[in-house]
Amino acid sequence: MAYVGAKNAIPIFDFPSCVIGDQPELTTESLEIGDAATFSWRNMFSCINLLRILNKLTKWKHSRIMMLVVFKSAPILKRTLKVRHAMTQLYVLKLLKMQTKYLGRQWRKSNMKTISAIYQKVRHRLNDDWAYGNDLDARPWDFQAEECALRASVDRFNNRRYTQVNDNEFEPVDNCLNSVLGTNHDLSESFKKHYDLWLEQEVFGTTIEWDNLLVKEKL
Structure with missing residues (x-):
């Protein structure tokens, strides 16, 4: 509540007053006096965005x-419900709904108003067991296998995609016709000696179907 109601900004510059309605003339008096708003829009938006990011991450x-449970986020989120803003309360209740079955039956019995608010404002699914499941024996390290597998997959992708490798299999291939044809190659003495035979076998003795070759090039 103190953060949302902080007076650390110039109200005329804050959204939405800076774009909606008639804009007052910016004078020294107007910048010093401000208005009678009881909250800061900028701080409100930052709180909502933080809650949205937490929802996407968890x-x-x-x-x-389980990390939210371990770091005692439920009391902080419950205090955030004092902010009378519908969108803020919706994302707070979503975060509380995720943690409910890990917080235990005693927490639910002593926070029935919060449970009722979750029932009223948050969308539910048929297979939801958030209000009845009990995972009191769950420990943070019990769920680390999934997180470690995800981390290993991300590291493997980053190493393959962004790490400089020396394996010939992953080296870039020069597909430019001019640079390939312009490269000088040292021919062996045996090839130079039998050059006429190589021409007879590989060039003159081979029938090239130019029509099929042109069709393949167009494809």
Whole structure:
């Protein structure tokens, strides 16, 4: 509440007052006096964006939800419900819904108002067990296998895609016709000696179907 109601900004410069309605003339008096707003839009938006990021990071990720439980985020989120803003409360209730079955039955019994608010404002699915499941024995390290597997996959992709490798299999291939034909190659003495035989076998003795070759080039 203190952060949302902080007076650390010039109200005339804050959204939406800076773009909606008639714009007052910017004078020294108007910048010093300000208006009578009881909250800061900028701080409100930053809170909403933080809650949205937390939802995206933790949704369907059990190990990350357990991190919210371990770091005691439920009391902080519950205090955030004092901010009377619909979107803020929606994202707070979503985060509380994820943690409910890990917080235990006693927490649910002592926070029935919060449970009722989740029932009223958050979307539910048929297979949701958030209000009835009990994972009291769950430990943070029980869910680390999934997170470690994800980290290993990300590291493997980054190493393959962005790390400089010396393996010939992954070296870039020169596909430029001019540079390939302009490269000087040292021919062996045996090839120079039997050059006429190589021409007879590989060039003159081979029938080239130019029509099929042109069709392949167009494809």
